[in-house]
Amino acid sequence: MQELGKLLFIAGLAMAVAGLLIWKTGLIGRLPGDISVQRPGFSLYFPVTTCIVISIVLTLLMWLLRR
Secondary structure (H helix, E strand, C coil): CHHHHHHHHHHHHHHHHHHHHHHHHCCCCCCCCCEEEEECCEEEEECHHHHHHHHHHHHHHHHHHHC
16 A cells, blocks of 8 residues: 555656646647637636647557556
């Protein structure tokens, strides 16, 4: 059971570091196809294309890890 705990901790730490790097460098987000609406007193940003790209990357990664 301790091995699982260590694995989950390392996976969480790796995701946090990857998220920080993506956030600071701006590698993902504001892609063409993302919906952005700005009006006085209201703004909406819905990352449609970004979600699709992340989904494809994660699907391929999981497929590779299961092999």
